[in-house]
Amino acid sequence: MKYIKIKRLFRKYLADKADTEERIQIEGWYDRLEKREPIQLSAIEEKRLEEDMWQRIEPLLSAQQRHPRRLYLYTGVAASIAVLLFAGIIYFKRNNSAVKKDIASAEQTFMDYYTRTGERKQLRLDDGSVIAMNSATHIRVYLDFSVSRRVDLTDGEAFFDVQHDPAHPFMIRSGKVTTQVLGTSFNIRAYREMENIAVSVVQGKVQVSDEGHALGILEQQQKLVFNQQNATYDIEHFTEDVAAWKNGKLIIKNASFDDMALLMEKNYGIALSTDNAAVRKKKFTASLPLSLSAVKATEIIASIHQLKTRQRRDTIELYH
Numbered sequence: 001m002k003y004i005k006i007k008r009l010f011r012k013y014l015a016d017k018a019d020t021e022e023r024i025q026i027e028g029w030y031d032r033l034e035k036r037e038p039i040q041l042s043a044i045e046e047k048r049l050e051e052d053m054w055q056r057i058e059p060l061l062s063a064q065q066r067h068p069r070r071l072y073l074y075t076g077v078a079a080s081i082a083v084l085l086f087a088g089i090i091y092f093k094r095n096n097s098a099v100k101k102d103i104a105s106a107e108q109t110f111m112d113y114y115t116r117t118g119e120r121k122q123l124r125l126d127d128g129s130v131i132a133m134n135s136a137t138h139i140r141v142y143l144d145f146s147v148s149r150r151v152d153l154t155d156g157e158a159f160f161d162v163q164h165d166p167a168h169p170f171m172i173r174s175g176k177v178t179t180q181v182l183g184t185s186f187n188i189r190a191y192r193e194m195e196n197i198a199v200s201v202v203q204g205k206v207q208v209s210d211e212g213h214a215l216g217i218l219e220q221q222q223k224l225v226f227n228q229q230n231a232t233y234d235i236e237h238f239t240e241d242v243a244a245w246k247n248g249k250l251i252i253k254n255a256s257f258d259d260m261a262l263l264m265e266k267n268y269g270i271a272l273s274t275d276n277a278a279v280r281k282k283k284f285t286a287s288l289p290l291s292l293s294a295v296k297a298t299e300i301i302a303s304i305h306q307l308k309t310r311q312r313r314d315t316i317e318l319y320h
Helices: 002-014 020-031 043-066 068-103 257-268 277-281 294-304
Strands: 110-114 121-124 130-133 138-142 149-161 170-174 177-181 185-190 196-203 205-210 213-219 222-227 233-237 249-255 284-289 308-311 316-319
Touching: 020 110, 130 138, 170 185, 177 185, 177 196, 196 205, 196 213, 205 222, 213 222, 213 233, 249 257, 257 277, 257 294, 284 294, 294 308, 294 316
Parallel strands: 149 170
Antiparallel strands: 110 138, 121 130, 130 149, 138 149, 149 185, 170 177, 177 205, 185 196, 196 222, 205 213, 222 233, 249 284, 308 316
16 A cells, blocks of 8 residues: 555654655655645654654555545545645654754754665765765765764765864764774775675775774775674775775676675666575676666676576565
8 A cells, every 4th residue: 555655754754864865855855845834843752742643644554444445545544644744744753953054063953855766876075085986875965064074974975085184083883883084085885785884995094983992994995894793804905996986887706696696776766686595695796887777787787707697576586
């Protein structure tokens, strides 16, 4: 049912569990509503409103069983109420955030930036530093760099070219990993669904830590790979172009099937699957122009690894 999908999507958003595409979809939809004067709610009031919402909707849903002929009507009413009430909560959340930004310290004032699947953009910060955002990425930039230079890479991949300023170290938080620099250029891949976070230094030097515990200092052509599940890490040298995506190329190197499939989804918008255990155990390596169609890119992956492809309804299956 459509209203159930709406309910699930809004619940993910309210719980801060929506991915980048879902967040863009919700906030884009909201931005199309006519503007209203801000209404301020406390956290307790916001929670009560959410609970009251579902108390109002649930009788409509249960009524479907008592009056099957009214199913269509009740479904439409429930969906309409759900959308309107959830719009209210999103409105309260966003306007409360705006109010908090106005009264919070400079360090807490921020701007969020997003890219969609297949989209890439570049940000130039007030200190002259440049951030290149890869596909399906969310970055939060804290605005007053006179206090501290701080960025959150909450999902996705980005390349940082940081201006030198010894008095104000540049901090990037990505999941449990924090990267601190004075002035350098480096790439961070930190998609939430991927097994590893990778910090790769192209020039200069950075320090990487895990929730306050130093993991190591990386120099040019060194990469730290942090496992998000078990909090282990390795530091290794690399020779590949970790920021090739900036120049229109996707580099996949020794990736698991799941990580390869995720990168294909984020960059080409294609869902890959397999039921074959041997395929799932493979490691995948490829260099693909981002200008390719999703189908052509998948065919190249399959050809390199001696696999075949089969089109399903919503996915392309890889098999021997």
